[in-house]
Amino acid sequence: MKLSLGFLLVFATGLHLTSAELSNDGKNLVKENTAFAVDLYQKLSPQEGNLFFSPYSLSVALAMTYGGARGDTESQMARTLHLSLLSQISTPAFSEIDASLAELQKEGNVTLGLANSIWPSNDFKMLDTYSALLKTSYGTTVTSVDYKKTEEARTLINRWVESKTQNKIKNLIRPNDLSLYTRLVLVNAIYFKGNWVQAFDPAKTHPEDFHVSPNVTVIAPMMELKSEFAYAESDTLQALELPYQGDALSMLVLLPKPSVPISAVEAQISVEKLAEWKAALARKQVNVLLPKFSLTWGTIKLNDTLKTMGMIDAFELSKANFSGMSGNSRGLAVGAVLHKAFVEVNEEGTEAAAATAGAVVAAIHEASVPVFKADRPFLFLIQDKRTGTLLFMGRVTNPVP
Numbered sequence: 001m002k003l004s005l006g007f008l009l010v011f012a013t014g015l016h017l018t019s020a021e022l023s024n025d026g027k028n029l030v031k032e033n034t035a036f037a038v039d040l041y042q043k044l045s046p047q048e049g050n051l052f053f054s055p056y057s058l059s060v061a062l063a064m065t066y067g068g069a070r071g072d073t074e075s076q077m078a079r080t081l082h083l084s085l086l087s088q089i090s091t092p093a094f095s096e097i098d099a100s101l102a103e104l105q106k107e108g109n110v111t112l113g114l115a116n117s118i119w120p121s122n123d124f125k126m127l128d129t130y131s132a133l134l135k136t137s138y139g140t141t142v143t144s145v146d147y148k149k150t151e152e153a154r155t156l157i158n159r160w161v162e163s164k165t166q167n168k169i170k171n172l173i174r175p176n177d178l179s180l181y182t183r184l185v186l187v188n189a190i191y192f193k194g195n196w197v198q199a200f201d202p203a204k205t206h207p208e209d210f211h212v213s214p215n216v217t218v219i220a221p222m223m224e225l226k227s228e229f230a231y232a233e234s235d236t237l238q239a240l241e242l243p244y245q246g247d248a249l250s251m252l253v254l255l256p257k258p259s260v261p262i263s264a265v266e267a268q269i270s271v272e273k274l275a276e277w278k279a280a281l282a283r284k285q286v287n288v289l290l291p292k293f294s295l296t297w298g299t300i301k302l303n304d305t306l307k308t309m310g311m312i313d314a315f316e317l318s319k320a321n322f323s324g325m326s327g328n329s330r331g332l333a334v335g336a337v338l339h340k341a342f343v344e345v346n347e348e349g350t351e352a353a354a355a356t357a358g359a360v361v362a363a364i365h366e367a368s369v370p371v372f373k374a375d376r377p378f379l380f381l382i383q384d385k386r387t388g389t390l391l392f393m394g395r396v397t398n399p400v401p
Contacts, residue, residue: 022096022097022100022387023093023096025092025093025096026093026096026097026100026387027387028084028093029083029093029094029096029097030097030387030388030389031271031388032081032082032083032084033055033056033059033081033082033389033390034055034271034274034388034390035082035271036055036058036059036080036081036082037055037056037059037390037393038269038270038271038274039082039309040053040055040058040305040309041055041266041269041393042266042269043305043308043309044305045263045266045395048397049397049398049401050295050297050394050395050396050397050398050401051297051394051395052295052297052341052342052343052392052393052394052395053297053298053300053339053341053392053393053394054190054339054341054391054392054393055390055391055392055393056190056389056390056391056392057188057189057190057339058188058302058337058339059081059094060094060098060114060116060138060188061116061186061187061188061337062077062080062081062337063081063083063094064116064118064134064138064140064186064188065077065186065314065322065334066078066081066083067130067133067134067137067324068127068130068322068323068324068325068326069314069321069322069324070321070322070323070324070329071321071323071329072313072319072321073313073314073319073320073321073322074321076310076311076312076313076314077311077314079310080306080309080310080311092137094137094138095137095138097387097389098114098138098139100384100386100387100389101114101384101389102114104246104248104249104384107246107248109194109244109245109246109248110192110193110194110195110244110245110246110248110249111191111192111193111194112190112191112192112193112194112249113164113189113190113191113192114188114189114190115139115141115164115188115189115190116134116138116139116140116141116186116187116188116189117140117141117142117143117157117160117186117187117189118131118134118140118141118142118143118184118185118186118187119142119143119144119145119153119156119157119184119185119186119187120142120144120145120183120184121144121145121146121147121182121183121184122144122145122146124183124184124326125326125327126184126325126326127324127325127326127327129324130324130325143156143160145157147178147179147180147181147182147183148180150178150179150180150182151175153178153182154173154175154177154178157172157173157185157187158170158171158172158173160187160189161187161189164189164191165189165190165191165342166191166193168191168342169189169340169341169342171299172187172298172299172338172340173185173299173338174299177336177338179335182335183332184325184332190391192249192382192391192392194244194245194246194249194349195244195245195348195349196242196243196244196245196348196349197242197243197244197245197247198225198227199347199348199349200223200224200225200290200346200347200348201224201225201347202347204223204224204225205221205222205223205224205292205347206221206222206224207219207220207221207222208220208221208222208289208291208375209375210222210291210375210376210398210399210400211375211376212377212397212398218398218399218400219400220291220292220293220375220399220400221291221292221399221400222289222290222291222292222375223288223289223290223291223292223346223347224287224288224289225287225288226285226286226287226288226369227285227286227288228283228284228285228286229241229242229283229284229286229288230281230282230283231281231282231283231284231286231370231372232277232280232281232282233370234277234280235257236256236257236260236264236265236268237254237255237256237257237260237265237277238254238255238257238370238372239252239253239254239255239277239278239280239281240252240253240255240286240288240372241253241278241281242288242290243385244349245349247385248384248385248386249382249383249384249385249391250382250383250385251380251381251382252277252278252380252381252383253290253372253374253378253379253380254277254378254379254380254381255372255373255374255376255378256376256377256378258376262376262377262378262379262395262397265379266379266395269379274381284370285369286369286370286371286372287369287370287371287372288372289371289372289373289374289375290345290372290374291345291374291375291396291399291400292345292346292347292399293343293344293345293396293399293400294342294343294344294345295342295343295396295401296340296341296342297340297341297342297394298338298339298340298341299338299339299340300338300339300340301336301337301338302337302338302339303315303334303336303337306337314333314334315333315334316333317330317331317332317333318330319333320332320333320334341392341394343392343394374396377395377396377397377398378395378396379393379394379395379396380393380394380395380396381393381394
């Protein structure tokens with residue numbers, strides 16, 4: 001009999017668009033998660049079009065699975081995730097970062113919801129130790145389902161995802177993603193909503209050319225704001241940091257110079273380069289022009305991508321060892337790693353389904369004030385400035401697809 005461990009991940013965000021005290025293990029884990037995010041972005045970036053995902057959501061869901069891995073499966077997952085700690089030790093570090101992010105929700109400046117759930121088959125015998133690990137360290141809810149009724153199970157899990165993502169992520173699990181042999185589904189859902197510290201004036205939003213490629217131009221609604229921001233510039237790009245209310249989270253926008261293709265900037269991305277670009281930021285007056293955009297990425301199946309990153313045995317029924325989940329070294333394998341993400345950026349910051357329009361005459365810019373005009377493909381990252389945790393990562397090649 002073929003058994004599979006259905007493993008699903010989800011992230012949703014509506015974006016209008018002092019370091020917290022972590023232990024040494026927590027600080028190291030942030031660096032390791034960033035390394036995983038960079039590796040994953042490099043694997044995904046060759047595909048054409050817009051790109052948006054939550055490396056943190058993926059890290060958490062994979063970490064929950066890593067907690068039940070043993071032997072070569074565990075070591076391969078550790079290398080892929082850049083984890084230097086054994087699964088039993090890394091779990092408290094993830095819990096520490098989750099607690100830090102939960103503090104942001106309590107402060108009330110942004111909405112940042114994190115939720116984990118596990119959906120075992122009603123005939124699957126899960127170890128009490130593994131169930132306790134997920135409940136205590138990740139706050140995971142456990143709901144047994146009957147995968148012989150695959151459509152009912154799919155509907156139940158999808159409704160949970162919708163409820164945790166403010167209905168932004170629908171139909172994460174598609175028909176045929178589940179089967180009679182599915183034994184376990186793990187889901188991580190993350191929802192973010194935050195307003196800019198300085199909102200863009202809707203009256204200044206105006207139609208503007210956006211150069212998708214040298215031969216393709218579209219008309220996009222361009223927001224505009226002149227104010228003081230953290231800004232940096234190099235021979236290849238301009239970097240701009242847009243803070244959200246509370247100043248704990250921010251969006252970092254990386255805009256290649258007009259003569260530099262976005263692929264050249266993407267090729268430079270590394271943990272060290274990101275740190276270098278952020279360290280170069282300095283506050284100054286900047287005239288910002290940024291397009292409004294809304295995009296949904298996925299559902300994307302990441303099995304093959306993760307295999308190329310070194311996580312091989314987890315997907316092979318004859319090799320996978322998840323004895324930390326069931327007590328048996330064989331009989332479970334990861335069936336699918338699915339990811340779906342939504343982002344909306346507008347004048348206020350984050351609010352789904354908001355619509356504003358306006359027209360203004362072209363502004364006259366002072367020569368001494370740099371102009372950050374995102375009228376061509378750019379990259380963006382949403383980060384926790386206190387800890388350095390990279391929550392979301394994306395690329396806009398066309399704001400009006």
